[in-house]
Amino acid sequence: MDRYAMNRCGRQPHSQAPVQPRKQCAPVEEECKKEPSMFHGLQNLPVAMAYVPCQTFKTTFELCKALQLGTIFPELFKPFCGERRCCR
Amino acid sequence: MSGNSNGMQTCPSKEELMKKINEHSFAVDDLLLYLDTHPDCEKGLQCYRENVKKRKEALKLYAKNYGPLTIDTADECASKSWEWVLQPWPWENKGGCR
Numbered sequence: 001m002d003r004y005a006m007n008r009c010g011r012q013p014h015s016q017a018p019v020q021p022r023k024q025c026a027p028v029e030e031e032c033k034k035e036p037s038m039f040h041g042l043q044n045l046p047v048a049m050a051y052v053p054c055q056t057f058k059t060t061f062e063l064c065k066a067l068q069l070g071t072i073f074p075e076l077f078k079p080f081c082g083e084r085r086c087c088r
Numbered sequence: 089m090s091g092n093s094n095g096m097q098t099c100p101s102k103e104e105l106m107k108k109i110n111e112h113s114f115a116v117d118d119l120l121l122y123l124d125t126h127p128d129c130e131k132g133l134q135c136y137r138e139n140v141k142k143r144k145e146a147l148k149l150y151a152k153n154y155g156p157l158t159i160d161t162a163d164e165c166a167s168k169s170w171e172w173v174l175q176p177w178p179w180e181n182k183g184g185c186r
Binding site for chain 2: 055057060063064066067071072073
């Protein structure tokens, strides 16, 4: 849990929110765990070049989850979880 | 809070409907950003249209049952008075801000 200390991914469940009869979204933390390493494969690219891969339309999050996560696109969900940090 | 019924149509609760409006509004905003860089993406356009349609329906239903949120649905409840000005102000507890 230390890694989440700098910036928790999303908020805690709304304990004081009004009762919502609709089904609840899965906790945001679960989505964070699914995030694959975004640095995978970088070692094969030339150094000193910047890349912005073009997005293609794939799937979208459930709308209630999208509102919590801040994007409807799973591939754009990039929570800052303190990975790859180093001391300077 | 129970659902309100108005005529033949049963309506979700105020909170539930507001949540739906917020969700579709957010989806429309995010799709708008996507379409800015992918103007010819048919899937994106279709998703945008679906969400706009559902958002409009939800806004109309909200206006009819609980009062207008947007000026283009201000007369949706077909009341004898101008409901727009009778709604809570955004900074009131009953309004949008909490």
